[in-house]
């Protein structure tokens with residue numbers, strides 16, 4: 001009797017599963033248009049991709065890419081369609097349609113769910129969101145004065161490097177640290193202090209700790225219902241930051257902060273954002289500024305110090321920036337030259353972002369759309385670009401695409417010829433591309449190159465166990481780079497030199513009457529920043545003459561339509577004798593661009609950006 005009951009229950013269960021399976025297959029078939037990209041991972045319809053993503057995270061996408069080799073495919077999950085782009089050839093059509101394949105709904109959702117904006121704040125962000133004059137439509141443009149090459153970028157870079165240098169000055173003896181935790185703390189403080197100034201709330205260790213409780217919960221906050229219960233720790237940590245961030249603005253502390261925080265304050269005020277929403281918005285902006293910067297800095301340092309060949313090449317370059325005063329023994333590190341004189345260091349940075357990137361760039365389909373004239377994309381679905389898939393594409397990066405090569409981005413990379421030598425600019429997605437190209441890329445590149453140069457010149461870093469062992473990593477779908485999940489114990493050993501000074505050339509704007517000499521020119525595909533020699537004559541008149549004489553004025557003035565992008569800018573800037581960070585006088589940002597870039601094609605300055 002008992003056995004018969006069990007048999008009956010088992011058969012009912014099997015029959016139920018068979019009916020459910022048949023129903024799901026039928027549902028998939030009826031709801032998947034044949035013009036849509038092919039649906040994959042359908043062995044258990046709608047559920048298969050959920051398991052795949054839950055277990056494999058980003059690796060699941062790479063597995064499907066390797067298994068099927070499709071340029072684009074569909075993943076069907078309960079109530080959601082995701083079109084995954086794996087082919088470089090589909091990036092230009094994606095970037096040409098920022099309104100139809102839009103990033104703004106994702107930003108809006110993140111503002112509501114991750115930052116916890118009030119309904120009024122969400123309304124302001126959501127109003128007309130795909131219009132270029134809307135809050136989201138013009139937000140990034142409003143940051144250009146602070147983050148594009150120029151005085152604002154100079155100021156924020158200077159502030160960050162000053163803080164890093166001051167912190168390094170305190171390390172007079174060998175110390176033992178967990179490399180990731182140490183870099184996390186240094187970069188968190190340098191970056192947030194540079195942005196928020198002397199009243200940065202993250203100087204408070206309680207707030208710094210709250211951040212590291214908040215950040216791992218981004219995905220849960222974004223996706224799960226009732227986050228105050230289901231993502232409790234992260235939710236509470238965020239809420240603990242809001243009052244002090246509000247107080248920061250109430251007390252007018254932003255007036256002492258960077259041009260970036262001032263720009264954001266002005267923009268938010270102009271759009272009528274209330275105090276609480278402004279504070280919550282800043283929490284989102286802090287995330288943009290540090291969430292990727294910290295693991296990127298870690299992996300950059302890891303690759304330099306864990307491989308003797310990389311360390312030797314980078315040391316050789318950085319050493320050229322150091323001068324030693326024979327009488328006093330004082331060493332001076334000229335960080336203003338780091339971009340122009342250290343192509344291998346720059347290439348190592350680019351390769352770190354290429355090799356370690358695990359980011360997904362998502363867009364929402366705003367209306368049914370025949371993508372690239374071939375693939376039907378349905379309204380409401382998500383389009384996903386899987387950066388590691390593009391960054392490991394052998395047809396673009398060569399047969400060694402899955403290996404780390406610190407010289408990959410050099411123009412004259414040894415042993416490589418033809419197509420492999422110069423990948424297309426669209427292939428490098430470290431900072432995204434198109435209308436959502438990261439506006440913080442110049443700042444973070446300046447900051448991280450200086451951080452590495454300071455480390456290389458002043459310290460040895462040695463693994464406590466004698467050998468470098470690559471740590472295991474944790475992958476979060478919201479992270480662009482993975483974080484180590486185990487400690488990496490190292491000793492930081494100061495080099496013998498008695499005293500260090502750090503120099504950066506000062507970039508100053510030259511004024512001619514009312515007009516700044518800011519010649520915006522589109523020089524075919526290439527844009528560059530003109531930085532003049534920093535050994536300049538004293539008087540302003542002389543400086544102006546010199547700038548005039550050196551300006552590569554185009555034969556024809558650029559057309560107005562060519563003058564839209566801040567990236568297409570030839571900035572006429574001149575310099576004064578290099579400043580000394582230690583004295584807090586004239587230093588700059590304006591890290592000189594390389595006379596010849598590490599690679600002219602894969603460029604960190606965002607050449608090729610399409611305006612919003």
Ligand code: HEM
Nearest residue numbers: 140288289292293296361362430431432436438439440444
């Ligand atoms: C290594 C560090 C960084 C990496 C790898 C990185 C990467 C990216 C990427 C891939 C995007 C595009 C997202 C998409 O298209 O879906 C992006 C956007 C953005 N990034 Fe960064 N970023 C970094 C540092 C920074 C910093 C330091 C700031 C600010 C100071 C910043 C501010 C932003 C902002 C505001 C956006 C949104 C752009 C928009 O709305 O169009 N990022 N970043």
